[in-house]
Amino acid sequence: MDSQRKTIQALTQTLDEKRGELARFYRDFGERLLSDSSDPAEGAGYVSADHAVQYRELVAARERDASIILDIQAAVERMQELARFRREIDRNVASASSRHDELLADLGKRFYGLYTDEDAAFFSDAYDRATEAGNALVRLEEKEARLRAELAESGLLGKLVAQIRIAGLSANVRLQRERVASAFREGGKAVIDAGVLDSRRADGSLDPSIVPLAADIDASLERVRAFRERAESVDADIARARESLAAAGSGDSTQRRIDELRARVRDSDRRIESLAALAAREYADKFLDESGRSILGGSGDGHSFSDMGRYAHELEQVSAMRAGIAENRLRIEVLEADLRIDAIDRDIAARRREAEDADSKAERLRQAAEAARKAAEAAAAERETLVARKEELMGILKGR
Numbered sequence: 174m175d176s177q178r179k180t181i182q183a184l185t186q187t188l189d190e191k192r193g194e195l196a197r198f199y200r201d202f203g204e205r206l207l208s209d210s211s212d213p214a215e216g217a218g219y220v221s222a223d224h225a226v227q228y229r230e231l232v233a234a235r236e237r238d239a240s241i242i243l244d245i246q247a248a249v250e251r252m253q254e255l256a257r258f259r260r261e262i263d264r265n266v267a268s269a270s271s272r273h274d275e276l277l278a279d280l281g282k283r284f285y286g287l288y289t290d291e292d293a294a295f296f297s298d299a300y301d302r303a304t305e306a307g308n309a310l311v312r313l314e315e316k317e318a319r320l321r322a323e324l325a326e327s328g329l330l331g332k333l334v335a336q337i338r339i340a341g342l343s344a345n346v347r348l349q350r351e352r353v354a355s356a357f358r359e360g361g362k363a364v365i366d367a368g369v370l371d372s373r374r375a376d377g378s379l380d381p382s383i384v385p386l387a388a389d390i391d392a393s394l395e396r397v398r399a400f401r402e403r404a405e406s407v408d409a410d411i412a413r414a415r416e417s418l419a420a421a422g423s424g425d426s427t428q429r430r431i432d433e434l435r436a437r438v439r440d441s442d443r444r445i446e447s448l449a450a451l452a453a454r455e456y457a458d459k460f461l462d463e464s465g466r467s468i469l470g471g472s473g474d475g476h477s478f479s480d481m482g483r484y485a486h487e488l489e490q491v492s493a494m495r496a497g498i499a500e501n502r503l504r505i506e507v508l509e510a511d512l513r514i515d516a517i518d519r520d521i522a523a524r525r526r527e528a529e530d531a532d533s534k535a536e537r538l539r540q541a542a543e544a545a546r547k548a549a550e551a552a553a554a555e556r557e558t559l560v561a562r563k564e565e566l567m568g569i570l571k572g573r
Contacts, residue, residue, distance in 0.1 A: 181508045188501045195494045196450060199457075202487050203449030206456055219484075220452040228448055235441035238434045241421050245434075248417040249427050255414065259407045266400045273393040274358050280370075280390060281360030283383050295367035299360030306352040313346045365390070456484070457491045465495030 206219045207228040220228075281299060284292060288300050364370050370387050373379035379387065423430035462468055 177508050177512055181505055181512075184501055184505045184508070188498065188505065191494065191498045191501060195491070195498065198490065198494065199450040199453040200446045201449075202484070202491075203451070203453030203456075204445065206452050206484070207449055219456060221455075224448060224452050228445065228452075231441050231445050231448065235438055235445070238437045238441070242431055242434045242438070245418060245421045245423050245427055245431055248414045248421070252411060252414045252418075255407050255411045259404065259411070262400055262404045262407060266397065266404060269393065269397045269400055273390070273397050276386065276390045276393050277361030277365075278354050278357040279361070280364055280383065280386055281357030281362075283380070283386065284360060284364055285357065287380055292369075295363050295369060296360055299356055299363055303353060303356035303360065306349060306356055310346065310349040310353055313342060313349055317342050317346060361390075453491075457488060457495075460488050461492050461495060463495060464499040465492040465497075467492070 203220075207225060210219045210225040211229050211232075281303070284296055285300060285303055288296060292300075370379070370383075370390070374384070374387060418427060421430065460467060460469060
């Protein structure tokens with residue numbers, strides 16, 4: 174019995190494997206049937222019109238969702254690439270702008286040193302600011318120098334006080350130097366904005382010491398302008414990539430949109446597989462029964478798989494798999510019947526034993542009842558005898 178149960182377990186596992194194999198074959202075969210029925214060049218009629226329409230709609234939806242996923246991923250990758258490029262451009266712009274500011278400050282400083290009344294129209298504000306800041310810087314530097322001298326001559330407590338004062342003064346010195354540099358930068362910018370640099374180069378009145386600097390400024394300005402144009406171009410590309418994402422419905426959360434689309438693709442895949450399996454099964458049922466036998470008749474009737482049309486080879490495979498499943502199922506049913514028969518036989522034997530036990534018990538009870546009746550009859554006879562003797566004795570007593 175244990176051996177039979179193990180055999181049934183093994184056959185059940187094999188049956189599941191065979192059913193899984195047939196299900197996979199149905200999906201592959203069914204998808205081919207659906208695809209061929211959906212292709213006008215292949216003709217139609219292999220599956221129902223409803224199945225063919227449903228298949229085309231599911232495939233189109235899947236392809237559309239998959240295409241959107243690819244578009245989103247491409248747009249995201251493009252945006253990431255553009256963002257990296259934009260950061261690099263920003264660094265280049267910052268570096269070029271810093272260099273350009275240095276050149277403007279140098280130009281302002283040169284014009285400051287060469288300043289005349291003819292320059293007042295465009296340079297007087299910068300000149301006044303630079304002069305004021307420069308004078309303040311000189312005073313601060315002189316004060317810092319005196320403090321450093323005191324530091325060298327002071328005692329311990331004096332040194333601590335002097336160091337604190339120097340630290341505060343040094344910050345003011347740095348700030349004032351930046352103000353001087355800012356005034357020079359603004360002056361250099363004023364020179365260029367007023368067109369003075371270009372006009373004096375054109376008429377040859379530009380100081381020769383400034384000519385090389387002017388060329389450097391031109392190159393620097395062109396470099397800054399080129400970087401900024403590239404930044405604008407990249408910004409436009411980023412905007413287009415964002416529009417692509419918006420068109421794909423991703424909004425601000427591209428990953429959530431991709432997950433949603435992937436879920437839809439998986440659902441379409443499941444529905445296509447289910448539809449394909451159904452289409453293949455329905456097609457096979459036109460030619461084969463559940464046991465894999467041809468419903469057209471056997472070879473003795475003049476029928477064979479070659480009479481089953483374009484997909485005869487696939488139907489032959491389905492027939493073999495169905496036959497294997499049917500045989501496997503029958504073997505399991507036979508073994509399960511044997512187990513059931515054995516169980517019934519054991520139940521019959523047990524019930525017969527119960528009946529025999531009951532019959533034996535009934536006989537013992539019958540015998541006990543018979544003995545009890547006889548004992549009751551004997552007791553009744555003894556009672557009658559005693560009653561008669563009692564009456565006899567009572568009569569004797571009365572006669573005395």
